[in-house]
Amino acid sequence: MGADEKGSVADYKGVWVFVEHRRGQAAEVSWELLGEGRRLAEELSTDLAAVVCGDGVEELAAEAAMYGADRVYLVDDGALADYSTAPYATAITWLIDKHRPSILLLGATAQGRDLASALATRVGTGLTADCTQLAIEEETGNLLQTRPAFGGNVMATIKCADHRPQMATVRPKVMSMPSRQPGRKGEIVREAPVLEPEDNWTKLLEFIEASGEKEPLDSAEVIVAGGKGMGGADGFDLLEELAGVLGGQVGSSRAPVSAGWVPKDMQVGQTGLTVRPTLYIACGISGAVQHLAGMQRSEVIVAINTDPEAPIFETADFGIVGDVRQVLPVLTEALRDRLTKRGEANG
Amino acid sequence: MHMIVCIKQVPDASEVKIDPETGTLIRSGVPSIVNPYDSHALEAAVRIKKEQGGRVTAISMGPPQAVEALRRAVAFGVDDAVLLTDRAFAGSDTLATSYVLAQAIRRVEESYGRADLVFCGKEAIDGDTGQVGPGVSTRLGFAQLTYVVEIQEVLPKEGIIRAWRDVGTGRELVEAKLPALLTVTDQINEPHYASLPNMIRAARYEVAHWGKDDIELDLSECGLKGSPTKVAKVFTPKVKVKRDTDFLDEAGGDVKQAAEFLAQRLLDKGVVGGEEVELVGS
Numbered sequence: 123m124g125a126d127e128k129g130s131v132a133d134y135k136g137v138w139v140f141v142e143h144r145r146g147q148a149a150e151v152s153w154e155l156l157g158e159g160r161r162l163a164e165e166l167s168t169d170l171a172a173v174v175c176g177d178g179v180e181e182l183a184a185e186a187a188m189y190g191a192d193r194v195y196l197v198d199d200g201a202l203a204d205y206s207t208a209p210y211a212t213a214i215t216w217l218i219d220k221h222r223p224s225i226l227l228l229g230a231t232a233q234g235r236d237l238a239s240a241l242a243t244r245v246g247t248g249l250t251a252d253c254t255q256l257a258i259e260e261e262t263g264n265l266l267q268t269r270p271a272f273g274g275n276v277m278a279t280i281k282c283a284d285h286r287p288q289m290a291t292v293r294p295k296v297m298s299m300p301s302r303q304p305g306r307k308g309e310i311v312r313e314a315p316v317l318e319p320e321d322n323w324t325k326l327l328e329f330i331e332a333s334g335e336k337e338p339l340d341s342a343e344v345i346v347a348g349g350k351g352m353g354g355a356d357g358f359d360l361l362e363e364l365a366g367v368l369g370g371q372v373g374s375s376r377a378p379v380s381a382g383w384v385p386k387d388m389q390v391g392q393t394g395l396t397v398r399p400t401l402y403i404a405c406g407i408s409g410a411v412q413h414l415a416g417m418q419r420s421e422v423i424v425a426i427n428t429d430p431e432a433p434i435f436e437t438a439d440f441g442i443v444g445d446v447r448q449v450l451p452v453l454t455e456a457l458r459d460r461l462t463k464r465g466e467a468n469g
Numbered sequence: 470m471h472m473i474v475c476i477k478q479v480p481d482a483s484e485v486k487i488d489p490e491t492g493t494l495i496r497s498g499v500p501s502i503v504n505p506y507d508s509h510a511l512e513a514a515v516r517i518k519k520e521q522g523g524r525v526t527a528i529s530m531g532p533p534q535a536v537e538a539l540r541r542a543v544a545f546g547v548d549d550a551v552l553l554t555d556r557a558f559a560g561s562d563t564l565a566t567s568y569v570l571a572q573a574i575r576r577v578e579e580s581y582g583r584a585d586l587v588f589c590g591k592e593a594i595d596g597d598t599g600q601v602g603p604g605v606s607t608r609l610g611f612a613q614l615t616y617v618v619e620i621q622e623v624l625p626k627e628g629i630i631r632a633w634r635d636v637g638t639g640r641e642l643v644e645a646k647l648p649a650l651l652t653v654t655d656q657i658n659e660p661h662y663a664s665l666p667n668m669i670r671a672a673r674y675e676v677a678h679w680g681k682d683d684i685e686l687d688l689s690e691c692g693l694k695g696s697p698t699k700v701a702k703v704f705t706p707k708v709k710v711k712r713d714t715d716f717l718d719e720a721g722g723d724v725k726q727a728a729e730f731l732a733q734r735l736l737d738k739g740v741v742g743g744e745e746v747e748l749v750g751s
Contacts, residue, residue, distance in 0.1 A: 144638065149638075206643075207603070207606075207612075207613040207615075208612070208613070211607070231636075231637050232615065232616050232634070232635065232636040232637045233636060233637075235599050235600070235603075235615070236603060236613065236615045236616075238600075239563070239599070239600040239601075239602075239603035239604050239607070240603050240604075240606070240607045240613065242564060242600070242604075243564060243567060243603070243604040243607040243608060244607055246564070246697075247564075247697055248562065248564065248696070248697030248698035249563065249564070249598075249600055249698070250698060251596075251597065251598035251599065251600060252597060252598070266701065270597075271596075271703065276703050276704065276705055277703070277704055277705070278700050278702070278703045279700070279701045279702040279703075279704075280698050280699065280700055280701065281698070281699050281701045282697050282698050282699075283699070284697065285697040321612070321646050322610055322611055322612040322613070322645075322646070322649075323612070324612050324613070324614065324643045324644065324645040325643065325644045325645070326641055326642075326643055327631065327641075327642040327643065327644055328641065328642040329636075329639055329640070329641045329642075330639050330640050330641070331638060331639040332637075332638055332639045332640075344740075344741065368741050393597065400740050401735065401740040401741060411705065421740065422735075422738065422740045423712065424731065424735075425714070435714050435716075436711050436712070436714070437711065437712055438712060438714045439712050439713075439714065439715065440714065440715050440716075440717060440731055440734060440735075441714045441715065441716045441717065441718075442716070442717050442718050442724060442727045442728065442731060443716065443718050443724075444718055444724030444727065445724070448724050448725065449724050449725075449727070449728045450728075452724075452725045452728035452729065453728040453731055453732055456728060456729050456731075456732035456733075457732045457735070457736075457741065457742075460732060460733070460736055460742070461736075461741070461742050464736075464742055
């Protein structure tokens with residue numbers, strides 16, 4: 123992989139977004155990244171392209187254009203029907219070598235992370251995981267990739283100045299969803315890299331979708347979250363009850379997870395999930411920076427805490443200085459009452 | 470079965486503190502542990518060895534004190550442990566780290582034959598990138614199975630492994646040919662306590678130390694030189710959006726009344742109770 127055949131940094135242009143999907147069903151983070159990619163491309167006065175790999179995925183390519191891609195590189199091949207690291211990495215490495223993008227963004231999902239690391243290693247470039255902010259450095263045009271470091275207590279800005287493409291993964295919901303523009307067309311570039319099966323290709327035997335009973339926390343419209351102030355695992359019963367009335371989900375800050383009151387998948391924050399629900403009710407959460415970073419983009423934030431100085435109030439639209447154990451039962455009943463009456467009036 | 474487990478020594482996350490003045494990490498006095506996901510990787514390899522026989526080697530790249538992590542691995546039941554330590558490796562990002570580890574695995578293979586399985590934790594708790602495992606896999610040309618939550622079966626004769634992966638939206642059962650690299654989550658097993666004989670063995674065991682001259686290496690691919698990513702800045706994050714908080718308990722009255730007010734305000738704003746209402750901006 124000599125520098126000569128790869129060209130210099132200046133030969134690499136354009137912003138690319140990998141469109142993740144399962145059997146044609148796109149992961150929403152792909153569209154979020156097209157929104158962010160659009161912004162970066164405009165700042166660099168360059169094009170935004172989507173990369174779509176799969177089997178019978180023309181529709182996905184058209185969809186990518188509606189979410190802002192100027193161009194879509196489409197590799198439609200039976201070998202890519204199910205995701206497997208090696209064939210996907212072979213196809214996209216081939217595209218990178220041929221078209222030389224300056225930036226490549228992928229979702230920080232199981233598939234996106236799996237693929238991104240393999241790609242960066244094959245191409246021999248840098249990769250920054252879980253970026254929460256992307257920007258262009260004015261003087262150089264380099265991508266400034268900011269991510270939480272050391273368990274989310276500090277942020278680090280990473281640069282990849284001498285290698286291309288500059289690669290980054292971004293978690294779902296960190297970037298805003300762009301609006302879909304029906305009828306917007308992009309240039310579809312069909313490519314056909316040679317994909318001969320190799321020993322390191324994996325085979326998908328079975329897929330079991332996560333049980334639909336519980337909505338994933340990061341797609342909930344209402345989140346009722348608890349912190350150290352809940353006092354213990356039983357305190358979370360109060361949150362469950364309120365969440366039940368609102369049709370929402372229960373989340374947590376780091377302390378209850380560390381204390382073993384609730385499982386890790388309930389954690390909101392830089393080292394947990396990033397959420398942006400319509401309503402976020404923070405109960406007994408002081409508002410450490412690492413937690414705020416995971417929920418500050420919520421539409422409406424309510425904070426309930428005994429400490430009037432708690433930083434969570436700075437980012438809240440509504441606050442009650444008080445004990446969650448007193449406030450929550452009343453709030454739950456009041457909402458149940460009003461929502462029931464309203465349901466009857468509308469029904 | 471010839472298995473290799475890559476482990477990392479990390480600071481105990483619950484003990485890490487930030488200097489509020491400088492925003493830098495206070496490292497002194499913070500105890501080190503084996504990255505928790507790597508303990509599950511060690512357990513997975515040792516279990517296969519117990520069931521099917523074979524040999525397990527643990528390797529780690531890090532400063533000399535990381536030898537303690539490898540001693541833990543011996544206590545867990547691995548046969549051999551190798552520490553990759555050299556100034557030339559310092560400052561490696563994930564790309565350079567995966568290079569050194571892959572080259573070290575090649576060296577282990579020279580002694581014990583081709584590896585059938587390489588195990589890594591799904592990510593390290595101090596970096597949270599999850600990039601080194603797939604990097605090693607790519608460099609070795611192995612089949613790659615990340616986020617493994619259950620090994621269904623390993624068939625050495627057929628040269629096949631079947632394992633369940635957590636892919637976020639669900640679980641998938643994947644079949645791969647050996648050799649394969651697996652990165653595992655904490656759901657895969659419950660690491661057992663070290664047995665007394667293994668603890669005694671670990672205390673006496675001399676961990677091999679390999680430096681840059683012990684492995685076949687292109688030094689331009691190691692350490693800072695071999696790392697495309699550079700940290701440009703470290704800072705303490707600020708909350709971006711300060712909001713004007715409406716304190717409902719100040720409207721006069723006790724917290725119960727405040728809760729009633731809140732319920733009404735949320736309904737008035739339309740953030741609860743139905744699709745027909747328009748959402749408010751923030």
